[in-house]
Structures are given as structure tokens and as C-alpha cells.
Amino acid sequence: MAQADERLTHFNEQGRARMVDVSDKADTVRTAIAEGRVKMAPETLRRIRERSVAKGDVLAVAQIAGIQAAKRTSDWIPMCHPLPLTGVDVRFEDNGEDTLTITAEVKTTGKTGVEMEALTAVSAAALTVYDMCKALQKDMVVESVALLSKTGGKSGDYVRSAE
Template identity: 80%
Template sequence: MERAGDGLTHFNEQGRARMVDISDKAVTARVAVAEGRVVMAPETLRRIREGAIAKGDVLAVAQIAGIQAAKKTSDWIPMCHPLPLTGVDIRFSDDGTNTLTITAEVKTTGRTGVEMEALTAVTAAALTVYDMCKAVQKDIIIDAVKLLAKTGGKNGDYIGLAEQQES
């Protein structure tokens, strides 16, 4: 079994999981952008856009859920460090037919990145859309949750393949 000194940073010398020590990492500005899709019937998307879902303003509630989730990521993901976030922005767009796209941008100045916070924000926002619309449609699909880009840190910047092709 590989140990901490063998390249696997999330295991101690006994081969047990540990939270990585980031004490010696440089404090840098870090940003991560993630995206996910919620696919639904055209009628459901129309009702979201028109504010005709009985539980209320779906996008407003999903936006708040995404922000809250980003702030609480370390409560959900065991090896994530609790981070002081400096910004969280949740945006929505749709294709006019049946797909709502959720994008989250999360920022911090710290010793570790915010990729997990951005992914968690998108996922929580998507789950909230489902929760608010499940009385209208049960077979809503949440998919394509992915990291689009990240900046900062010792590993440098990352831009997803699809975003590279658009550039």
C-alpha cells in the first residue's frame, strides 16, 4: 500500500485517510467555475421561467441553496478544508426548450482551491430545482456536473476541454 511519502497525500503512514496539511502552501487568490444541467419537460421549464411553480421562485431559492452549499462544502465532503469564501455567484441560463444550465463561480484567497465548493454549489442548486419541481415532474434529470475552470495554486490554472475548444 502506498503511504503519505509515496505520492498519495490523503493517506497517513498507516495507510489511513487524513486531511492534507496545507500549512506550507502559499496563500493565493483562487477561483473555480463549475456547471451542471437540469433536463426537464418543456412545460416544466416554461413554468419555472413564468414563476408558475407552486413552491415559489425556483431560481431564487436554488441560487440561495447553491450559495449556502458552497459555504458548507466541508460539512458534506469529509476531506475538504473549511474555507473563508470571498465570493459565490450562481447563474442560470436555459436553451428555451428543456434544459436549465447552472453555473457557479466561487472565490477565495487561501491555501487550497475552491473546486469542490463550486461543484457542490451547482449540485445543491440543481437538487433544489428538482425539489421545487418534483410535484410537476418526477423524471427531471440532473447531469453533466463538471469543473469548467480553476485558477490559482501550485498546480496552476485549469480550463476544461470544451472551454478550450470555445477559445
């Protein structure tokens, strides 16, 4: 898991945290795709699919939560820059058994990437699924939240290798 650039840019010359100055960076089109999973009992997944959870349409609410979270990432993550996002798409797939997979794609044109926004969108959507279904099942597991890919910027493109 080596990084292309191992300098810790979020620290000033006194070793204290700072938000990186991106003023001199060029605006580029940037995208990021992240994914995560919620493991649950087959009955819980069935109820989500049938839209029969008492709190309402779980996926509709989780989708909105993911979009809102992407837009507010800089409020959650201290060193993130507030970004004008140009697109956020949160999607759901399930394996028909016990796993709901959440994917978020985030886009902007700017000086810094949207990886954190995609990861935050997935995380918030997954936590919303948990919140809406916890009366049915408390032992659901949110897992494997990861960046799948990113494009744009000085560091170039990234695609997560298959494991």
C-alpha cells in the same frame, strides 16, 4: 484524463484517510467555475421561467441553496478544508426548450482551492430545482456536473477541454 500529480495525498503512512496539511502552502487568489444541467419537460421549464411553480420562485431558492452549499462544503465532503469564501455567484441559463444550465463561480484567497465548493454549489442548486419541481415532473435528470476551470495554487490554472 491523466492527472498532473498522481500521489494520493489524502492518505497517511498507514494508508488511512487524512485531511491534507496545507500549513506551508502560500496564500493565493483562487477561483473555480463549475457547471451542471437539469433536463426537464418543456412545460416544467416554462413554469420555472414564468415563476408559476407552486413552491415559489425556483431560481431564487436554488441560487440561495447553491450559495449556502458552497459555504458549507466542508460539512458535506469529509476531506475538504473549511474555507473563508470571498465570493460565490450562481447563475442560470436555459435553452428555451428542456434544459436549465447552472453555473457557479467561487472565489477565495487561501492555501487550498475552491473546486469542491463550486461543484457543491452547482449540485445543491440542481437538487433544489428538482425538489421544487418534483410535483410537476419526477423524471427530471441532473447531469453533467463538471469543473470548467480553476485558477491559483501550486498546480496552476485548469480549463476543461471542449468535448
